[in-house]
Structure formats: C-alpha cells, structure tokens
Amino acid sequence: MALLRVIVCLLGLVVLCHSDCTFVELVITDVNNPPNGCVDQDGTHKDFDTEWVTDCVAYSCTSEGLSSCNLLPSPAEVEVSDECELIVNEQECSSKVVLKSDNTKECSPN
Template sequence: MASLHVFLCLLGLVVLCHSQCTFEELVIKDLNNPPNGCVDKDGKLHDFGSEWVRDCVECSCTKEGLSCCTKIPDEGEVPEVPEECELVVNKATCSTKVVLKSDKTKECILN
C-alpha cells in the first residue's frame, strides 16, 4: 500500500513538471486603443490579472499575454503502467488514477 502512495505522489509531480503549456503574446494592433485583457480560444475576454480553469486547462491573463497549462498529463508523461492496469482521467476533478482494467473500482498495486 505504501508503494501506491509513493506512486501517486510521483504521478502528481509528473503532472506538475510535464504539463503542456502554451503562451500567446499580447498583440497590440492600435496604440490609441490598447487591449484591456486576453481573449481565450472561445473568444471570451478575460481581464488582466485573471485566472481560470476550463476543461482541465488552467489559464492566466497578464499584460504580456495569455498562458495556459493542461492539468492532466499525456499518456507518454506518466510512469509505465502495468499491462493489467490503465490510466483513468476524471475531467470533473482534473485528476488521474491507475486502476485495474478488469475492475475499474480497484486501484492498481504497483511494486
């Protein structure tokens, strides 16, 4: 059981260290009418200094631009998962866990 806790802690570090991030520099088209925020991929304006999470992507808007990082790692970014197990993503909580393929209610015990 202790090895499972160690694995989950390491998985959390992987998420923090390997999150995919993007940065879109703020573009000023008219010096007389500078932007007062960042526009997200859906066209919504967010004020400078604001932060939000949508679809497990955490974004922030600064006067430099829009920065977004996914909170869920790609499959290639997690430690090797045994064949009888699989990585399950919970988009409601933006979390992952490793469960048995045969019984998704049971977490894998890793050595």
C-alpha cells in the same frame, strides 16, 4: 509500506508534470489604445490578472499574454506497466494510474 507511499506521491508529481502548457504573447497593435485583457479560445474578453478553467484547461491572462495548461495528461504522456492503466475523470479534471485488475488501487509506472 512507506516506500509505497513515496512511489504514489512521486507518481502524482509525474502526472502533474506532464501537463501540456502554452503561452501566447500579447500583441499590441495600437499603442494609443492598448488592450486591457486577453481573448480566450471562445473569443471572450478576459481582464488582465484573471484565471479560469474551461474543459480541464487552466487559463491565466496577464499583461504579457495568455497562458494555458491542460490539467489532464494524455495517455501517451504517462508511462504505465502492463498491469496499470490511466483513469481520467473529466468532470473533476483529475487523473490517476491504477491497477487494471482493481481500479481502486493505485500503481506505479515502470
């Protein structure tokens, strides 16, 4: 039973480690009028040192630039066995690997 708990914990780390992240460096075009924040994917201005989540993507604006990390792995990023499948909940920005035969039970990938 303890081994199963360890495997489930490691599986959670695998899912978390597969998040796709990008960084866009801040570009200063006018040194006399430097930016005071970032512009997000929707064109909205965000102040430096702010963080927000939109559509399961976590954003962070710093004086260095804008970073974004997808909180959900794609099915191609998670290895699953023939008995397992990836379940994604976009409302809660969560995912887990479960048995195909009983999606209430988590299982480990091959």
